[in-house]
Amino acid sequence: GQQLNQSPQSMFIQEGEDVSMNCTSSSIFNTWLWYKQDPGEGPVLLIALYKAGELTSNGRLTAQFGITRKDSFLNISASIPSDVGIYFCAGQLWGNNDMRFGAGTRLTVKP
Amino acid sequence: KAGVTQTPRYLIKTRGQQVTLSCSPISGHRSVSWYQQTPGQGLQFLFEYFSETQRNKGNFPGRFSGRQFSNSRSEMNVSTLELGDSALYLCASSSGQGRTGELFFGEGSRLTVL
Numbered sequence: 145g146q147q148l149n150q151s152p153q154s155m156f157i158q159e160g161e162d163v164s165m166n167c168t169s170s171s172i173f174n175t176w177l178w179y180k181q182d183p184g185e186g187p188v189l190l191i192a193l194y195k196a197g198e199l200t201s202n203g204r205l206t207a208q209f210g211i212t213r214k215d216s217f218l219n220i221s222a223s224i225p226s227d228v229g230i231y232f233c234a235g236q237l238w239g240n241n242d243m244r245f246g247a248g249t250r251l252t253v254k255p
Numbered sequence: 256k257a258g259v260t261q262t263p264r265y266l267i268k269t270r271g272q273q274v275t276l277s278c279s280p281i282s283g284h285r286s287v288s289w290y291q292q293t294p295g296q297g298l299q300f301l302f303e304y305f306s307e308t309q310r311n312k313g314n315f316p317g318r319f320s321g322r323q324f325s326n327s328r329s330e331m332n333v334s335t336l337e338l339g340d341s342a343l344y345l346c347a348s349s350s351g352q353g354r355t356g357e358l359f360f361g362e363g364s365r366l367t368v369l
Binding site (some may be wrong): 175177179184185186187188189192194232234236242243244245246247248 | 345
C-alpha cells in the first residue's frame with residue numbers, strides 16, 4: 145500500500161486559476177519528486193528535489209522539499225487545459241531505488 | 256533519442272496462465288525498474304535491475320520475476336496469473352547512478368486477467 149499521503153485526490157478548477165497539492169509521509173525521504181501522467185501514457189518527471197527546504201521551479205510549476213523531509217508541495221500557476229492529468233508525488237531514500245508513490249491528484253481544468 | 260519501449264501494449268490472459276512483458280530502456284541507461292499500477296493500490300514498485308543484477312525488490316510474491324540482459328533490455332514474468340494481477344505494468348529506465356529517482360517511464364503494458 146501507499147506510504148505517502150497525497151491530497152487532494154482530485155481538483156476541478158477553472159482555466160487561469162492556481163493549483164496547490166501536497167504530499168506527506170511518516171517516513172523521512174532524501175529525495176522528493178513530482179510526476180505527471182496523461183491518459184494512456186507513463187508518468188513524466190516534472191520536478192526533482194534533493195535538499196530539505198529546496199524550492200524549485202519549472203515554468204509555471206513550483207515545488208518545495210519540506211524542512212522535516214516528510215513532506216512536499218507542488219504549485220501550478222495560471223492553469224491551462226493541457227495541465228489536465230494525474231500528478232504523483234514520489235519519495236526516495238538515498239541509495240534505495242525503491243521509490244514510494246502517492247495515490248495521485250487528478251486535475252481537471254475547465255476552459 | 257528514443258524513449259522507453261514496452262511490449263506488448265495490451266494483452267488478455269486467463270487465470271493460471273503466465274505472461275512475459277518486455278522493456279527496452281533509453282540507450283545508455285543501465286537501470287530498469289518495474290511498477291504495477293492499479294486504481295486501488297496506485298503505483299507499486301516491483302523490482303529494479305542494474306547491469307543484469309536485481310538491485311532492489313518490492314513486496315510482491317515470487318510469482319513475479321524479472322531479468323535483465325547484457326544490452327539492458329529487461330523482461331518481467333508473472334506466473335500462475337490471478338484476477339488481481341490485472342493492471343498496467345510500467346517500466347522505467349534511468350542511468351542507475353547518481354540521481355536514480357529521475358525515471359523515464361514507458362507507456363506501459365496493460366494486462367487483463369479473465
